[in-house]
Amino acid sequence: MEVKIDSSWKAHLADEFEKPYFLELADFVKNEYANEPVYPAPGNIFRAFDLCPFGKVKVVILGQDPYHGTSQANGLCFAVNEDVTIPPSLQNIFKEIASDIGVSSTNKKINLHDEKSRGDLSRWAKQGVLLLNATLTVRAHVAGSHQKRGWEEFTDAVVKELSKNREH
Structure with missing residues (x-):
């Protein structure tokens, strides 16, 4: 299955994208987007990986x-887009x-988050x-609503891959 994700991640997760659970997850997610309002926007599902x-x-x-x-999820956990009230x-x-x-x-001297960008954490990523x-x-x-559909298995694999291949 072709997943649009940063190439550095694709190299580490390619096998994951071919596993039965992920193929079932992809079918489920496609069906959800076709029939229900789903967040984040499809182009932002893997945004965390693209920015980091x-x-x-x-x-x-x-x-x-x-x-x-509405308008809250942007593909980064806890983050929201500019001009969205900080949750x-x-x-x-x-x-x-x-x-x-x-x-x-x-x-005001030590600004934890730029007032203009507010809840946009893309700089952190x-x-x-x-x-x-x-x-x-x-x-x-x-x-x-999308828990226990395969995402947790995928994100567990992400954390394991980082643990195995990145110094900590």
Whole structure:
């Protein structure tokens, strides 16, 4: 099966894309997109991999599944596009970072997230943070709807491949 994903990841995951569970998952996801509103947009399913090539991964942040609200999911766990209200889970992440480094999350001198980009974490991904959900797709307004369909097996394989082939 042809999967549109960064070539560095394709080299490490090619066998995964041919396994029966992944072929069944691909059929399920295609059917869902054909019949239901599903997030993220099809071109963003593997965005986490496209923005963070295999050889650049320094850390993995693992989420559960994409945001299921309209215009929220963008292919990076916990992230949203510019001009989308920052969800509570991402607000909590920013608060924890601020607490860890000993500053207020509203401190204008130490800006944890650019006010313009707000919840867009693509800069993190480009710096080696793999922002990966355990489930890469979700039906609109139905949290967990694509769990136990094969995504978890795929993302487990991703983490195992990183553990095996990247220094940690």
